[in-house]
Amino acid sequence: MFFKPTCFSAWLSCRYNCGWDLGSCSCSRSCQYNGNCCPDYYSYCSNMTSITTSAPCGGSLFGSGTFSSPNHPNSYNNNAYCVWQLRVPYDQKIVLTFTYLQLENCCSCDYIAVYDGPSVNSRYLGKVCNSLNSFYSSSNYMTVLFRTDGSVVGRGFTAEFIGSLPPSSGRVDCNSEKMNIVIEKSYLNSLGYDGTALYLDDPNCRPQVSRYQVIFSFPINNCSNVQKFENGSVVYTNTIQAYTSNYGEITRQSHFKIKVGCHMAQDSVAQILYLTEHRGNSSIIGTGSFNTSMAFYTSSSFYYKVTQVPYEVTLNQNLYVQVDLGADDSTLVLFLDTCMASPSPYDFQSRSYYLVRSGCPMDNTYQAYITGTRSYARFTFRAFQFLRAKDSVYIRCKVLICPASDYNSRCRRGCSKRKVRDLGSQHDSQTLVLGPIQLKDPEKKEEEDKA
Numbered sequence: 001m002f003f004k005p006t007c008f009s010a011w012l013s014c015r016y017n018c019g020w021d022l023g024s025c026s027c028s029r030s031c032q033y034n035g036n037c038c039p040d041y042y043s044y045c046s047n048m049t050s051i052t053t054s055a056p057c058g059g060s061l062f063g064s065g066t067f068s069s070p071n072h073p074n075s076y077n078n079n080a081y082c083v084w085q086l087r088v089p090y091d092q093k094i095v096l097t098f099t100y101l102q103l104e105n106c107c108s109c110d111y112i113a114v115y116d117g118p119s120v121n122s123r124y125l126g127k128v129c130n131s132l133n134s135f136y137s138s139s140n141y142m143t144v145l146f147r148t149d150g151s152v153v154g155r156g157f158t159a160e161f162i163g164s165l166p167p168s169s170g171r172v173d174c175n176s177e178k179m180n181i182v183i184e185k186s187y188l189n190s191l192g193y194d195g196t197a198l199y200l201d202d203p204n205c206r207p208q209v210s211r212y213q214v215i216f217s218f219p220i221n222n223c224s225n226v227q228k229f230e231n232g233s234v235v236y237t238n239t240i241q242a243y244t245s246n247y248g249e250i251t252r253q254s255h256f257k258i259k260v261g262c263h264m265a266q267d268s269v270a271q272i273l274y275l276t277e278h279r280g281n282s283s284i285i286g287t288g289s290f291n292t293s294m295a296f297y298t299s300s301s302f303y304y305k306v307t308q309v310p311y312e313v314t315l316n317q318n319l320y321v322q323v324d325l326g327a328d329d330s331t332l333v334l335f336l337d338t339c340m341a342s343p344s345p346y347d348f349q350s351r352s353y354y355l356v357r358s359g360c361p362m363d364n365t366y367q368a369y370i371t372g373t374r375s376y377a378r379f380t381f382r383a384f385q386f387l388r389a390k391d392s393v394y395i396r397c398k399v400l401i402c403p404a405s406d407y408n409s410r411c412r413r414g415c416s417k418r419k420v421r422d423l424g425s426q427h428d429s430q431t432l433v434l435g436p437i438q439l440k441d442p443e444k445k446e447e448e449d450k451a
Contacts, residue, residue, distance in 0.1 A: 057082030069156025088163030094137040115143040174262035181216040291326030324376035335372040335411035339397040360415035392436035
């Protein structure tokens, strides 16, 4: 093993310091996962067990299983630093679920951090400190860090992880309207099932069975799907089970139970160039996106949608816009966070004009009819044109999606003139583009006025 030459003081040595973090480098066993071992770590510490009084923690786990904080169910130690590297076969992804949690009531003191990859330098997925969460990897690796400070302890945590079915065995995808679950019959046959005995949490939801596949396809709010917000995403979960035979005294069939989860990807972008929706493809482990759409309407009744492309208007004409989730879901609300205009659908930086920003009206003709209380939002403003630019105007809106039951969510708070970190609620966000709006030719407008 070769090390990159490093200048370090004599006291930055692992001799007599095994198990400790020295700041710029570490003599703790976790340094092997973090890549920050002191240069002489392998000379003094690599073959040693725990040198300190701290309980051993961390390690490399493969396949599926459970792990917990040191000493659980008793209290963990102060100054703990534990790293678990989770791994499943290359064609699978990881679902991590925390099943018990009791930490110091201080998220910057004692916490669990989860990373989407093989080390703590991988993409950060989120922090666990005061609520039970689930996490989903984008590869076959995930890393979990447990860190505590020097005061106040708790009973810690327990967590379980499983690998998703490989694509050759099954997959799930979803959008704001429906969920599709596909299981290959070859996989079921290997377990002793043929598909006809399968059902969801709602036993009345049965699949369609073809020659090669078993398919569940149903509205996303049906079949006892459970909806919850986790790490800023809306997650829908269900369970596939199988009826067992009532004949005989024994069975050699394993108990069939597959957990199904589909989470709407956080901060996904649905780019819409007027009525044409470009949706991101759902990944095989169960991610999707809301079918959020934005359109002009002819009047404040929002009864007739404008289908004219481009939408020709006159200066100061009242324009009416609606944004919705694509499905009437009473469990979610949609909030107009920021809407801006630009003469280009691709550049909202160099020349932009805000209609509303962080929920605060910026244009004196902007008026929100509905925002933050329904699964759709409506607003109006008067048509204008950009100086020294083409006649076309495009509108881009960022909307937030929150649980309807959370009255402390960002969606319920309206105008926010200060940027503060939202610690108490969760929401998803979507960005949409609508347009173009074009001013009518003066001659055409004059003919219409005469008519």
